[in-house]
Amino acid sequence: MDKNLALELARVTEAAALDSGRWVGKGDKISADAAATEAMRRTLGAMEINGLVVIGEGEMDEAPMLYIGEELGSGGEGECEVDIAVDPLEGTTICSKGINGAIATIAMAPRGGFLHAPDMYMDKLVTGPAGIGACDIQKTAGENVLALAKAKGCSPQDLMVVLLDRPRHDKQIAEIRKAGARCQLITDGDVAPAVASAIEGSGVDMMMGVGGAPEGVLTAAAIKCLGGFMQGRLVFMSEEERTRSRKMGITDFDKIYNTEEMAKGDVFFAATGVTNGELVRGVRYFAGGAKTHTVVMRSKSRTVRFIETIHYFDHKPGYKAGK
Ligand code: VTB
Ligand code: MG
Ligand code: MG
Structure with a gap:
């Protein structure tokens, strides 16, 4: 390249x-x-x-x-x-x-x-380098906030977490607030804030929740360049989506993809x-x-x-x- x-x-x-x-x-x-x-x-x-x-x-x-x-x-x-x-x-x-x-x-x-992500939903968790070894998409939102604060050596109050403002994220939002962190609820466009969360001093520290899978792959490319942390898991809403995914080469529907698995090479x-x-x-x-x-x-x-x-x-x- x-x-x-x-x-x-x-x-x-x-x-x-x-x-x-x-x-x-x-x-x-x-x-x-x-x-x-x-x-x-x-x-x-x-x-x-x-x-x-x-x-x-x-x-x-x-x-x-x-x-x-x-x-x-x-x-x-x-x-x-x-x-x-x-x-x-x-x-x-x-x-x-x-x-x-x-x-x-x-x-x-x-x-x-690149992962050939179908046009469907992906659950995502994105942070800067501090999240590596600390955060995990299998943990609750509250646990991830506390883990990131610990890894960054800051208070949960210092953290800003970005999520799409959707009812599907209500539970996560409540947990984040309970853990003491702040939320930025966006109406659309999760790529820019996800990428920003891996840049120290951008004002945002973490992006989580369900958004577009293609957007997830674009995010992964940036996170790899920034040495940040990302995990993504496809969210299947119908049998049709499973069929479409199979055609695109996806066989393990529960797989948690890390940054490298979504964006390989230079x-x-x-x-x-x-x-x-x-x-x-x-x-x-x-x-x-x-x-x-x-x-x-x-x-x-x-x-x-x-x-x-x-x-x-x-x-x-x-x-x-x-x-
Ligand atoms: C997601 C998000 C995008 O559209 O795909 C969203 O990743 C669609 O989600 O950034 P909903 O079905 O909940 O509206 C964007 O916000 C814009 O393309
Ligand atoms: Mg888009
Ligand atoms: Mg578009």
Whole structure:
């Protein structure tokens, strides 16, 4: 894997954020998602790779682009064979409402590196490096909070735990509060706060609960680069989901996946903020251009870069200044 893939991926998520950023607060999540997806596909197509989308748009609906199985990149002989996981706009609803936490995100691994997670639920537990050997998805939420506080040498009161605000998490939320920690209940978009929980000083320490499995794999790529802790377990809601999972190569339905089992080899991860969040800031437009904030990382070197980029649209074909 070429280390410069990192910068190229930053360009890809920047493009997706710049285009979907125009749809922030417009109440139209479909258009926001389409804008991100088109921009991501255009920029990925220009990369000198033999890319294969393994986590993509529309396993369930027939997506026109960035669908699972789509081949991307110039595909020249001898070019790097990579697997691609994308969520062009993670948090379409929050983007459409202008709420915090929407990102454009992508991850890349050597061929075969990613768990082919079906579009279904995954129970997840994510923390920074301190959680390794301390936290476990088989423990209760309260036990995990206390274990993380102990491992971090802090009080449970110092901890902020992120969960999707759903009735299915009521028990966990009550336990977390009882253990003395604080909760941040988000309406959508668990990738950005999960990744932030592995960055000391981000303001969040742990993400837990049931969210998207594809999002779980993207999270795992980032957590590997950050040396953090993650476990995920698929949550089957129907026989249909079991059938679909079997087709994607999943045989053990109770398996608890660790970071490495979801993202193998030298993986890359990039995310650009569409709206503000703990991980990255959202797109800020100005006369003739915009500023973006991106995090891009690579597991082999464990380099984590935060990139603030100024884009001048007059000099970029395909970008338009505000009308
Ligand atoms: C999850 C979460 C995502 O959608 O997939 C969620 O991981 C859907 O969950 O970040 P519900 O069925 O409970 O709404 C997101 O929040 C956004 O894609
Ligand atoms: Mg999406
Ligand atoms: Mg998503």
